[in-house]
Structures are given as structure tokens and as C-alpha cells.
Amino acid sequence: MEQSTLVRRGLGLRGVDTQKVSPGYTLFAHLTSPGTVKLVDNHGQEVRRWDLPYRPGRHAQLLKNGNLAYNGVHPDAPRLFPLWQKYRGGVMMEVDPQGNVISEHRDPLAHHDQHHLDNGEYLYTTVEGIEPEKATSVLGGIPDSEAPDGKVYGDCIKHVSPSGELLWSWKAIDHLDPKIFALQPHYPREHWPLINSVYPLKDGNILASLRSVSAVIIVSRETGEVIWHLDSTVVAQQHCASELDNGDILIFDNGTFRHHESATYSRVIQVKRDDKSIAWQYKDPHPMTFFTPFMGGAQRLRNGNTLVTEAAFGRIFEVTEKGEIVWEYVNPDFADYTGLDAEEIEGYFDYKANALFRAYKYAPEEIPWLHPN
Template identity: 90%
Template sequence: MEQSTLIRRGIGLRGVDPYNVSLGYTLFAHLTSPGIVKLIDNYGEEVHRWVLPYRPGRHAQLLKNGNLAYNGVHPDAPRLFPLWQKYRGGVMMEVDPAGNVVSEHCDPLAHHDQHHLDNGELLYTTVEGVEFEKAKSVLGGIPNSEAPDNKVYADCIKHVSPSGELLWSWKAIDHLDPKKFVLQPHYPREHWPLINSIYPLQDGNILASLRSVSAVIIISRETGEVIWHLDSTIVAQQHCASELSNGDILIFDNGTFRHHESATYSRVIQVKREDKSIVWEYRDPHPMTFFTPFMGGAQRLKNENTLITEAAFGRIFEVTKKGELVWEYINPDFADYKGLDAKEIEKYFDYPANALFRAYKYAPHEIPWLHPN
């Protein structure tokens, strides 16, 4: 009998409503693959793949020019602490449909998120070591759980030119109030506040998701100060905060240690910036059956459907504005971390997994090279 619960329950395409699903193709990178990115159609058929020289450093996206933006794991990055091996990146590539590298920017301390801007510039997350005396200002977390060199690694955001010149930067240690952004008690003190997504807003400011303090913030591009703060009374270890066309914020809210609730479930919420009210929410009709303790993604599509990534279980699905499921796909590929130069986490994740960080969907006209005629 099949021993993997995920495989036993069914993999690949699980269902499609051809009348209400959005037209298009879904892109994803299997995290424990050696560097494979797939593009599939609404019937679960693979229509294109890239085979890249680095394992995924989280996710991939398509750019407006049709090329692939890929965040790969830097082969020579320092080994800061064990879980760094899970979510680090460092090689930010633009690759054409044939797999040719158009450009590449390397930063061995980069992690989680990157944005290839339309002008060739990059906005991405990285870390810096904070010496022990200064790190004492960081509050919370598991006592005496700093990184092996007795440091706390604090997040930074960098904006660089196509040639790699630093245009703008921001440091959490300089701009976050440690009393407002306290590490939750079950988190190691090795990394604060663990930025897992950044997003350039229409007004020029920066939206960021801070996982280990359960916060979504807006950073003033001009001053570096926090000018908007959604705290742990609303979100719980959330991911993938993005801005919608009307200025609202879409968030994948993981739900681990959510306030005042003992039953754990994930949800996707749309938050109005003006008063922080939730104006749209998706949760499963049986809430506890939709949950990922880490990672996760949400993308609002042109027809108002939402593509959701239940990341730890390799599940991608699409729902309508009314919350009706119209498409579901389970990544059929499973592998562990052996052979991927990540020995530090082989014991943490010693099982074949089909996990994804995020998936994205694109309309046919956004991929002209796929059907040139």
C-alpha cells in the first residue's frame, strides 16, 4: 500500500471547472528539485520547463518580456545556521525560454524574495550579522538560541541597478522598534524579523511581510520608517503580501499561533489599508483542511479569481471571488534534500516532499513565445 499520505490522496490535476477557471498557465519550482521550473496548463499538462544549474532559492516568476526570473541557491554562501540552508537564495537570474542566461546578480546573503523590476533593477531581501551586544536589543525568541557565532542575523532590503550598483538599502536593526517587533517565543534568535516577502508599492514605498514577529509593514522609501503596521492580532506567521490595483493588500495568512484560536488553519485575506479591515477572505469550508505551517502564496488574477499555494503540501488551487474552488493541482514530484548540498537540514526534512514556495499564473497573452501564432 502507498505509504505517502499525499500520494495516496491523489496527485497531479485534481479537478477543473472549465467555465470559471481563468485562462492561462501556472508556473512553479519544486523546492527539493535540483533546479526544475515547470509551466503547466489548466489540465495539468506540462507545456514548458527550465532546467537550471542551482536548486530553487524559493520561487520563479515570468517577466513582462516573457523571460523567467529565477532565484537560485548560491553555491558558495556562508553556512550561517542550520535553517539558513532551507530558505536562502543568492543567485538572481533572468533566463530566456530556451534556458539561456540573460543576466545574473549574486548576493550570498540573499534569501526568500526578489523582484526583477521592469527596468532591469532588483529589489530583494538579505541579512547582516549583528554583534552580540547590539543584538541584545532584539527581544523575545528562545533564550540562548543565537546563531553559532553568537550573532543575530537581522534583515536588510537592497535595491540594485542592472550592473549591481547599490541604489537604496534598509536595515531592520536601524528602523524597527524592538519593543513593537518582538520575536514570538518559539522562534530561535538567530534571525530577526525574518522577512519572507517584499513588494514595491505603486506609491514608491515598500511592503514587507515579517514572519517571526507576525507583522506586515509598509516602509517609507524616503525615511526608512514604518508608516503602516498590521500586527499579530490580525496575521499569524503570514507570507506573500502584495498590493492590488485598488491599493488593498492581499496576504497569505498561515495561521500558526493565531491569537485566541486553538484550531490551526490558513486563510487568504484582503486588507484595506485605510482602516486595516478585512474586506475579503478565503478559508476552506472545512477550515482545518487548508493549512501550511510555513511558506504559501496568493495571487489575484485578472478575472478576480485568486490563485493560492498551500506550499508545504505542493498544492496549488484557484478560487472565485465567492470562494468556490475551480481548479486544483498537487505537485506530483517528491524528493528530499539529499544531494542538494544542504546537509544541515537533511535531518529536519528527512522525507520526500513536493513542497513549493509560491506559484504564479499567467494569461496566454503574457507568454507570447508559447503560442507564437
């Protein structure tokens, strides 16, 4: 009998409502692949595939010019602490539909979200070691769980030009109050506050998701100060904060260590900027059946539907505004980290997984090269 629960539940296309699904194609990168990115249609058929030279440093997107923006794992990055191997990136590539590398920016300390802007610039997250006297101000976490070199690594956000010139930068240790942004007590102290998404807002400021302190913030581009803070009374270990056309913030709320609830489930929430109220949310009618303890994505589509990535289980689905599932697909490819130069985490994740960090969907007119006629 098949021993993988995920395989037994079914892979590939699980269902589609052709009347209500948004037209288009879904792009995803299999995290434990050597560097595979796939584009599938609404019937679950693969229509394009890229096999790139580095394993995914989290995710891939399509740019407005039709090229693939791919974040790969830097081959020569320092090995800071074991879990660094899981979520680091560092090779930001732009690749054409035929697989030719058009441009590349490298930063060996980049991790999680490496945002390729339409003008060729990059907005992304990095880390650097915090000076020992400042590191003691970082509160919370598991006692004596600093990185093997004794350091606490703090997050930075960088904005660089196409040629790599630094245009703007921000350091968490310089702008976050450690008392307000204390590590959740189950987290190691090796990395604070663990920024897993950055997003450029229309007003020029920066939206960021801070996982290990359960916070979504807006950083003033001008001063570096936090000018908006959604705290752990609303979000729990969340990911993928983005801005909607009306200015609301869409967030994948993972749900681990959620306040005042013992049953764990994930949800997607749309939060108003002015009063931080929840304008819309999706959770499964049987809430505990939709959950990923880490990673995850949410994308609002043109027709009002929302694409959701239940990341740890390789599941991508699309829901209507009323919460009706109209498309579901499960990544059919499974692999572990063997052979991917990630020996530190082979023991942590010693099973074959189909995990994805985040998927994106594109309307047919956004991919003109796919059907040139």
C-alpha cells in the same frame, strides 16, 4: 499500500471548472529539485520546463518581456545556521524561454524574496550580523538560540541596479522598535524579524512581510520609517504580501500561533489600507483542511479569481471571489534534500516532499512565445 498520505490523496490535476477558471498557465519551482521549474496548463499538462543549475532559492516568475526570473541557491554562500540552508537564495537569473541566461545578479546573503523588477533592477532581502550590543535589544525567541557563531542575523532590504549598484537599502535593526517587533517565543534568535516577502508599492514605498514577529509593514522609501503596521492580532506567521489594483493588500495568512484560536488553519485575506479591515478572505469551508505551517502564496488574477499556494504540501488551487474552488493541482514530484549540498537540514526534513514556495499564473497573452502562431 502507498505510505505517503499526499500521494494517496492524489497528484497532478485534481479538478477544473472550465467555465470559471481563469485562462492561463501556472508556473512553479519544486524546492527539493536540483533546479526544476515547470509551466502547466489548466488541464495539468506540462507545457514548458526549465532545468537550471542551482536548486530553487524559493521561486520563479515570468517577466513582462516573457523571460523567466529565477532565484537559485548561491553555491558559495556562508553557512550561517542550519535553517539558513532551507530558505537562502542569492543567484538572481533572467533566463529566456530556451534556457539561455540573459543576466545574473549574485548576493550570497540573499534569502526568501528576490524581486526582479521590469526595468532590470532587483529588490530583495538579505541578512547581516547585528552588532553584539544591538543584538541584545532584540527581544523574544527561544533563550540562547542564537546562530552557532553567537550572532543574531538581522534583515536588510536592498534595491540594486542591473549592474549591481546599490540604489537604496534598509536595515531592520535601524528602524524597527524591538519592543513592538519582538520574536514569537517559539522562534530561534538566529534571525530577526525574518522577512519573507518584499513588494514595491505604486507610491514608491516598500511592503514587507515579517514572519517571525507576525507583522506586515510598509516602509517609507524616503525615511526608512514604518508608516503602516498590520500586527499579530490580524496575521499569524504570514507570507506573500502584495498590492492590489485598488491599493488593498493581499496576504497569505498561515495561521500558526494565531491569537485566541486553538485550531490552526490558513487563509488568504485582503486588507484595506485605511482602517486595516478585512475586505475579503478565503478559508476552506472545513478550515483545518487548508493549512501550511510555512511558506505559501496568493495572487489576484485578472478575472478576479485568486491563485493560492498551499506550499508545504505542493498544492496549488484557484478560487472565485465567492470562495468556490475552480482549479486544483498537486505537484507530483517528490524528493528530499539528499545531494543538494544542504546537509544541515537533511535531518530536519528527512522525508520526500513536493513543496513549493509560491506559484504564479499567467494569461496566454503574457506568454506570447508559448503559442507564437
